[in-house]
Amino acid sequence: MLHNLLKNENIVLASRSPRRAFLLEQVGMQFEQIPSHIEENLNGMQPDDFVLHCSNKKAEEIQKSHTDSLIIGADTIVVLNNEIIGKPQNDEDAFQILKKLSGKCHEVLTGVSILFHDLQLSDIAKTKVFFKLISDEDIKEYISTGEPMDKAGAYGIQGYGSQFIDKIEGCYFNVMGFPIPLFYEMCRKFKSE
Amino acid sequence: MLHNLLKNENIVLASRSPRRAFLLEQVGMQFEQIPSHIEENLNGMQPDDFVLHCSNKKAEEIQKSHTDSLIIGADTIVVLNNEIIGKPQNDEDAFQILKKLSGKCHEVLTGVSILFHDLQLSDIAKTKVFFKLISDEDIKEYISTGEPMDKAGAYGIQGYGSQFIDKIEGCYFNVMGFPIPLFYEMCRKFKSE
Numbered sequence: 001m002l003h004n005l006l007k008n009e010n011i012v013l014a015s016r017s018p019r020r021a022f023l024l025e026q027v028g029m030q031f032e033q034i035p036s037h038i039e040e041n042l043n044g045m046q047p048d049d050f051v052l053h054c055s056n057k058k059a060e061e062i063q064k065s066h067t068d069s070l071i072i073g074a075d076t077i078v079v080l081n082n083e084i085i086g087k088p089q090n091d092e093d094a095f096q097i098l099k100k101l102s103g104k105c106h107e108v109l110t111g112v113s114i115l116f117h118d119l120q121l122s123d124i125a126k127t128k129v130f131f132k133l134i135s136d137e138d139i140k141e142y143i144s145t146g147e148p149m150d151k152a153g154a155y156g157i158q159g160y161g162s163q164f165i166d167k168i169e170g171c172y173f174n175v176m177g178f179p180i181p182l183f184y185e186m187c188r189k190f191k192s193e
Numbered sequence: 194m195l196h197n198l199l200k201n202e203n204i205v206l207a208s209r210s211p212r213r214a215f216l217l218e219q220v221g222m223q224f225e226q227i228p229s230h231i232e233e234n235l236n237g238m239q240p241d242d243f244v245l246h247c248s249n250k251k252a253e254e255i256q257k258s259h260t261d262s263l264i265i266g267a268d269t270i271v272v273l274n275n276e277i278i279g280k281p282q283n284d285e286d287a288f289q290i291l292k293k294l295s296g297k298c299h300e301v302l303t304g305v306s307i308l309f310h311d312l313q314l315s316d317i318a319k320t321k322v323f324f325k326l327i328s329d330e331d332i333k334e335y336i337s338t339g340e341p342m343d344k345a346g347a348y349g350i351q352g353y354g355s356q357f358i359d360k361i362e363g364c365y366f367n368v369m370g371f372p373i374p375l376f377y378e379m380c381r382k383f384k385s386e
Contacts, residue, residue, distance in 0.1 A: 001334045001356055026352050028338070127360075132374065141194045145221070159219050162366055163194055163377040167320075172365040173355055181325065184356040 002184050003028030005191060009070040009116075014062040019158070019177040020074055027180060036061040036073070040086075047079045047109055052122050055111035063115050073113035076177050078153030080106040088154045094143050097154040102164075103133040106153070108175045112183055114190055121186050125179030127170030129157070134164050195377055196221030198384060202263040202309075207255040212351070212370040213267060220373060229254040229266070233279075240272045240302055245315050248304035256308050266306035269370050271346030273299040281347040287336050290347040295357075296326040299346070301368045305376055307383055314379050318372030320363030322350070327357050 006029060013020060016035035024031060036058040042050060059073025078085040080100060088094035105128055113122040134142075147161060148154035155161035157168075157175045173180045199222060206213060209228035217224060229251040235243060252266030271278040273293060281287035298321055306315040327335075340354060341347035348354035350361075350368045366373045 001331055001338075001353060003353075004334060023355075027356060028353060138194055141197060145194075157365070160194060160196075160221060162216075162373045163220060165364070165374055167363045168365060169362050170360045171358070172350070172361060180355040181358055 001027070002180075002187060003030075005184075005187055006070070010066075010068065012062055012066050012069045012071050014058045014071055014073045017074075017177050019156075023173055023176060023178045023180055031072070032069075034062055034066075040075075042084065047077060047082065047084055047107075048124060050084065051075050051077050051109045051111035051124060052113070053111075055113040056120075056122055059113040059115045067117075069116075071113075071115040072183075073115070074110055074178055076108065076110040076152055076174075078106055078108055080104065085153050087150060087152055088148055091143050094148040094154040095139055098134060098139045098142065098148070099136075101131045101153065101155070102139075103131060105130045108153070110174045110177065110179050112179065112186060114186055116190070119190065119193060121190050123182060123186055125171050125174040125182045127168055127172070127174045129168050129175060130166040131164055132166045138164075194220070195373075195380060198377075198380055199263070203259075203261065205255055205259050205262045205264050207251045207264055207266045210267075210370050212349075216366055216369060216371045216373055224265070225262075227255055227259075233268075235277065240270060240275065240277055240300075241317060243277065244268050244270050244302045244304035244317060245306070246304075248306040249313075249315055252306040252308045260310075262309075264306075264308040265376075266308070267303055267371055269301065269303040269345055269367075271299055271301055273297065278346050280343060280345055281341055284336050287341040287347040288332055291327060291332045291335065291341070292329075294324045294346065294348070295332075296324060298323045301346070303367045303370065303372050305372065305379060307379055309383070312383065312386060314383050316375060316379055318364050318367040318375045320361055320365070320367045322361050322368060323359040324357055325359045331357075 011031035013033045014036045038057045054075035055073040059071045108127045145160045171179045204224035206226045207229045231250045247268035248266040252264040338353045364372045
């Protein structure tokens with residue numbers, strides 16, 4: 001398991017997300033968390049390319065100053081009908097995003113990158129999330145909890161937002177921000193190389 | 194949303210599960226937690242009947258001493274090929290259970306019961322959980338974390354166990370022990386009656 005597989009590595013999580021740190025702590029990993037500052041510029045990229053581009057960039061930025069560490073980069077996006085939906089700019093934006101997601105199925109993609117010296121592995125987890133039909137009143141109540149503001153797609157699956165999710169198909173942890181099972185597979189591959 | 198819908202109720206969660214309490218706290222609910230002590234005796238019942246029987250019994254027991262409260266009962270079971278898999282008795286039992294689940298899809302069922310005076314509502318959430326193939330070494334490492342022992346199916350989806358889950362289909366919170374989205378629907382129905 002991860003806590004034994006990586007116990008001798010010096011690990012840096014190149015992300016400011018408290019949810020990613022929480023998930024890695026839950027599987028007993030020890031690491032340092034250092035946010036990276038990259039420009040997330042779409043430039044007409046497709047969702048798959050974009051999310052890998054971002055997770056790679058985040059890891060590469062931190063590797064420059066931590067050359068002997070195993071660096072983990074990750075980026076999560078919400079995609080509806082091939083359109084990437086980012087974090088809301090304000091309450092009105094959050095309302096429009098949640099209206100769009102209501103009653104529909106969208107996809108959550110997380111790109112994961114592992115860098116160690118000149119070894120590089122990256123992969124994507126994809127999960128389908130089916131939203132219930134949400135009333136305008138519920139959307140307003142939800143926005144007033146403050147939960148949507150720092151999250152892609154304007155919702156968090158693990159808090160108040162849990163009430164809106166009809167079902168998911170795929171990895172739950174991916175929707176929370178970091179696909180632990182995929183990461184474990186990637187680490188085993190990395191260790192065998 | 195739940196925290197507004199139920200804000201005037203005196204709520205008792207008839208369960209000792211810290212995970213159920215956590216999930217209800219996460220959606221802003223206020224409640225008292227009182228474990229109920231029922232005999233979970235299968236008596237040849239089918240999984241659906243059994244899980245509803247248990248959630249009803251738990252709620253009914255607590256209602257006797259809390260006649261003016263809204264009582265929430267819940268029971269979660271793991272089902273593989275129509276066989277109910279309970280909590281492991283010891284490490285060896287946990288090993289056998291996890292060997293059985295490895296590489297296969299099982300179902301997690303949670304029965305939810307709401308009692309308030311003579312009103313009674315109950316329903317079941319079902320989620321498919323697809324396990325990866327797990328090596329004996331990983332099973333042993335997992336058992337040594339102590340996580341399997343108090344959990345139906347000998348795993349917890351939210352901790353070290355997350356590494357074993359290939360994907361799920363349905364409600365994640367159900368697998369954690371309490372299907373929040375179903376509960377919200379039941380509460381809206383309850384409020385409209």
